Amino acid sequence: MSDLRDLYQEVILDHGKNPRNFRKLEDADHQAEGNNPLCGDRINLYLKMDGEVITDIGFQGRGCAISTASASMMTESVKGKTRAEVEALFQRFHELVTGEAEAPPGAPELGKLTVFAGVRDYPIRVKCATLPWHTLRAALEEKREPVSTE
Amino acid sequence: MLDVQAIRKDFDILGREMRGKPLVYLDNAATTQKPRVVIEALVEYYQNYNANIHRGIYYLSELATEKYEHVREKTARFIGAPDPATIIFTRNATEAINLVAYAWGRQYIEPGDEIVLTEMEHHSNLVPWQLLAQEKGARLRHIGITEDGRLALDDLDEIITERTKLLSITRMSNVLGTINPVKPLIDRAHAKGAVCLIDGAQGVPHLPTRVLELDCDFLAFSAHKMLGPTGVGVLYGKREWLERMPPFLGGGDMISRVWLDRATWNKLPWKYEAGTPNIADVIAFGAALDYLEQIGMEAVQAHERELTAYALEQLSRVPGIRIFGPRHVEHRGGVISFDLEGIHPHDIGQLLDAEGVAIRAGHHCCQPLMERLDVSATARASFYIYNTEEEVDRLVAAVRKVERVFSRAVS
Numbered sequence: 001m002s003d004l005r006d007l008y009q010e011v012i013l014d015h016g017k018n019p020r021n022f023r024k025l026e027d028a029d030h031q032a033e034g035n036n037p038l039c040g041d042r043i044n045l046y047l048k049m050d051g052e053v054i055t056d057i058g059f060q061g062r063g064c065a066i067s068t069a070s071a072s073m074m075t076e077s078v079k080g081k082t083r084a085e086v087e088a089l090f091q092r093f094h095e096l097v098t099g100e101a102e103a104p105p106g107a108p109e110l111g112k113l114t115v116f117a118g119v120r121d122y123p124i125r126v127k128c129a130t131l132p133w134h135t136l137r138a139a140l141e142e143k144r145e146p147v148s149t150e
Numbered sequence: 151m152l153d154v155q156a157i158r159k160d161f162d163i164l165g166r167e168m169r170g171k172p173l174v175y176l177d178n179a180a181t182t183q184k185p186r187v188v189i190e191a192l193v194e195y196y197q198n199y200n201a202n203i204h205r206g207i208y209y210l211s212e213l214a215t216e217k218y219e220h221v222r223e224k225t226a227r228f229i230g231a232p233d234p235a236t237i238i239f240t241r242n243a244t245e246a247i248n249l250v251a252y253a254w255g256r257q258y259i260e261p262g263d264e265i266v267l268t269e270m271e272h273h274s275n276l277v278p279w280q281l282l283a284q285e286k287g288a289r290l291r292h293i294g295i296t297e298d299g300r301l302a303l304d305d306l307d308e309i310i311t312e313r314t315k316l317l318s319i320t321r322m323s324n325v326l327g328t329i330n331p332v333k334p335l336i337d338r339a340h341a342k343g344a345v346c347l348i349d350g351a352q353g354v355p356h357l358p359t360r361v362l363e364l365d366c367d368f369l370a371f372s373a374h375k376m377l378g379p380t381g382v383g384v385l386y387g388k389r390e391w392l393e394r395m396p397p398f399l400g401g402g403d404m405i406s407r408v409w410l411d412r413a414t415w416n417k418l419p420w421k422y423e424a425g426t427p428n429i430a431d432v433i434a435f436g437a438a439l440d441y442l443e444q445i446g447m448e449a450v451q452a453h454e455r456e457l458t459a460y461a462l463e464q465l466s467r468v469p470g471i472r473i474f475g476p477r478h479v480e481h482r483g484g485v486i487s488f489d490l491e492g493i494h495p496h497d498i499g500q501l502l503d504a505e506g507v508a509i510r511a512g513h514h515c516c517q518p519l520m521e522r523l524d525v526s527a528t529a530r531a532s533f534y535i536y537n538t539e540e541e542v543d544r545l546v547a548a549v550r551k552v553e554r555v556f557s558r559a560v561s
Contacts, residue, residue, distance in 0.1 A: 004504045013558065017492065039496045040513045040526035062526050064494035065556075128496065
């Protein structure tokens with residue numbers, strides 16, 4: 001299973017098992033729902049904003065280790081960031097997991113998120129890794145319709 | 151007993167590797183592999199007698215027509231239908247069910263009528279009836295399932311009533327492996343005057359099928375789940391219904407005479423086969439039917455039952471595993487859905503893939519059943535004639551490995 005260690009890194013397994021910010025924000029001012037019909041994953045995302053800045057974020061739902069870890073680590077990465085910063089980060093993350101761009105050495109903006117680089121070798125799992133981000137974007141845009149990765 | 155080693159030699163793909171390990175193919179409920187004779191039949195058609203059927207007045211067209219129609223006879227024999235004209239070729243089982251929903255349903259379903267399905271149906275035996283019910287103002291009823299994944303038959307008298315116009319159920323669940331008692335249900339529905347369709351997509355490839363004994367009005371199944379190529383489905387229908395129903399798709403071949411403003415219909419079975427059919431794949435399906443007939447469906451079922459019993463026993467010892475569906479192997483076919491506590495089936499599938507073991511992970515086109523089971527997905531292993539106990543051992547070892555990899559992460 002040596003190749004798979006790239007995909008299932010310890011930190012991903014850890015966040016998959018023990019997701020951070022795994023809670024509903026009762027006073028959320030933005031929220032969105034995301035679905036991955038392929039595997040039945042669902043995520044509900046809750047945001048609290050102060051102007052352009054995300055001040056708090058939580059999520060609930062059920063998904064595979066990749067999508068749960070991605071959601072967990074995303075919540076840690078975007079707290080305190082502005083919409084524009086989040087959008088830029090998503091772009092970088094998307095490039096990372098689809099293999100469109102090699103992660104630059106150290107990948108400063110992505111930080112810990114570079115552990116998801118292994119996803120690029122498993123195209124079907126890209127949707128798992130990006131579902132939380134698509135859902136975050138929908139929450140920021142205040143979309144009413146649930147997001148689907150299909 | 152099957153000579154599995156001899157059978158395996160007929161499937162070149164079973165000799166290949168996946169992710170650097172010998173392939174263990176356990177996704178047969180999705181599609182089976184094809185023996186060499188089926189692939190050769192495809193090639194032979196295209197290389198030696200490729201021509202359109204039913205209209206050429208030249209030798210190649212006559213030959214293609216004869217081979218195509220001969221498969222209709224084989225198909226009829228395979229399911230015990232006395233009249234080949236009651237066999238309609240479609241694209242797949244889904245299209246066969248839709249054919250009934252459109253042609254029969256739109257003629258005979260009226261507002262207030264009830265259509266009885268079950269909670270374990272595949273989307274292909276749910277959605278066509280939802281569309282029909284919405285259009286006609288009919289009502290859908292569903293037979294529930296028990297904790298061990300069998301049909302809950304206690305309140306059947308309330309579900310199958312004089313209002314029931316159609317009973318449409320699967321012979322075997324593609325998720326739970328449950329083999330349903332379709333015969334008594336058909337008898338019960340008939341007693342109330344209802345029409346009965348059996349979704350045989352899983353049943354026909356794995357169990358002996360006799361339509362006259364079942365007495366179903368319609369039976370739908372797919373070639374690619376029984377060694378045949380993709381792109382071929384079968385609808386069997388009782389002649390009385392096929393004669394009375396309007397056509398499904400309009401076009402060439404399904405007509406008798408056409409004027410600018412109207413047309414009359416061809417005889418059975420061509421009334422339901424508009425346009426050039428899937429000639430090559432139907433002909434290759436004939437080779438698949440020959441292959442299965444030579445083995446015998448009783449032997450197919452016996453082999454799968456033995457393998458399933460072994461797999462159930464071995465898998466049940468894996469820590470944290472939960473196996474869905476009937477506990478006793480006499481109530482189930484060669485399909486085993488399972489999950490591991492705290493591990494998503496997608497992750498199970500991914501890790502098994504790395505071990506060369508191909509299984510399915512997901513909702514298996516049964517989202518309502520997933521809701522009923524209160525899971526988002528299951529992992530599913532499904533067997534066929536070429537699978538062995540050694541492959542089950544590889545599956546079990548891989549599942550144990552998944553459990554170990556993920557238990558590392560428990561902090």
